[in-house]
Amino acid sequence: MLHLDGNTAAAIQLALEDFLPRGAPLPAGxxxxxxxLHQQQSYDVMSAPGPEGVVLVQFTPNDAVCPPPPGLSVEARSGKPLLDVTTYAVDVRTMRILSVGVHVRPRS
Structure with missing residues (x-):
């Protein structure tokens, strides 16, 4: 069983609804x-407390649920497909998204 405090759960929900709104139609094409990749259940979620009431929420595609498409770009040194990781900084005092960042790393 996983226990989340209310502020962390609320921060995750706020970030998730911004990242992939429930019931949103798929983009054309x-x-x-x-x-x-446009379904909430295709992502693993991690959170960590930040400074002064900020919670960091990270979304990483789960390859077991949503296998990477064959035409993905690969990292030059390792030849491994690349993975987009999205991180939100949420102020739990005001329940506002402070920033959103995306970084790319090789899949493990």
């Missing part, structure tokens, strides 16, 4: 092999 999405290839079928990328459609699962």
């Amino acid at each position: 999405i290839p079928p092999d990328e459609a699962c």
Whole structure:
């Protein structure tokens, strides 16, 4: 069982609704092999407390739920497909999103 305090759960929910709003239609022209990337259940979520009431929420695609499409870019040194990781900074005192960042790293 996983226990989350109310502020952390609320921060995750706020970030998730911004990242992939529930019930939002798929963008036009999405290839079928990328459609699962537009579903909330296709992502792993991690959170960590930050300074002064900020919670960091990170979304990483889960390759077991949504396998990477075959045409992904690869990292030059390792040849591994790249992974987009999205991180939100949420102020739990005001329940506002302070920033959103995306970084790319090789898949493990």
